[in-house]
Amino acid sequence: MAAKYAGGCAHVHVTSNAEPIDNHECHCNVCKSVTGQHTTHVAFFNYGDLNVDHPxxxxxxxxxxxxxxxxxxxxxxxxxxxxxxxxxxQKRIRVAVPNIMGYDDAAFPKASYHAFWDETKGYPSPTDGRPVYGGLQPSFVWPKGA
Structure with missing residues (x-):
């Protein structure tokens, strides 16, 4: 049976049948630097829920x-x-960036909010109706590490 979420490359497959525990549009400077994107769709999974076939x-x-x-x-x-x-x-989470890491971005739920937005970045606050936070959503709780 195929995994609900499958990414990676021809050599290493990253899969999960679990739902992300957090799913946001990231505005942080680190994501901008790493991806070269203005915003980045990011999905957090519990550490044990995102599996790698060839670590x-x-x-x-x-x-x-x-x-x-x-x-x-x-x-x-x-x-x-x-x-x-x-x-x-710390083995709390593993993170998928669908449009960069070989996933079908359309298979993921739409990001439910905007994270790490701040007015000093020089662009207007998002106006798509999703909540906008200066960090992760206030209800997010980091899972315990292994």
Whole structure:
């Protein structure tokens, strides 16, 4: 049976049948720097819900170049260099960026809110009717790590 969410590349497959625990449009400067996008659709999964078939084929690089020892790492394919997921060293979450990491973006639920927006970025607040927050939505609770 095919996974509900499937991404990755020809060498490493990243899959989940679980729903994301958070699904937002990110406006943070780190996402902008890493993706080159104005905003980025980001889906958080519980750590154990996003599965990798060949973890031995993953290279890891810091997600935030200004905080290289931070908890998140970008996982890329050792064979082709494709971005696969963000992995949390504390094993709380794994993150899919559907339009960059080989997923069918249309298969994901629409991002339910805007995260990490702030007025100093020089563009107007989103007006699409979804809530806009300066961080993650207030009801988000980080899962316990392993």
């Amino acid at each position: 031995e084929k993953i290279n890891r690089v810091p997600f935030n170049k200004d905080n290289p020892n931070g908890p998140l790492e970008i996982c890329v394919c050792a064979d082709c260099g494709a971005a696969l997921m963000l992995d949390d060293k």
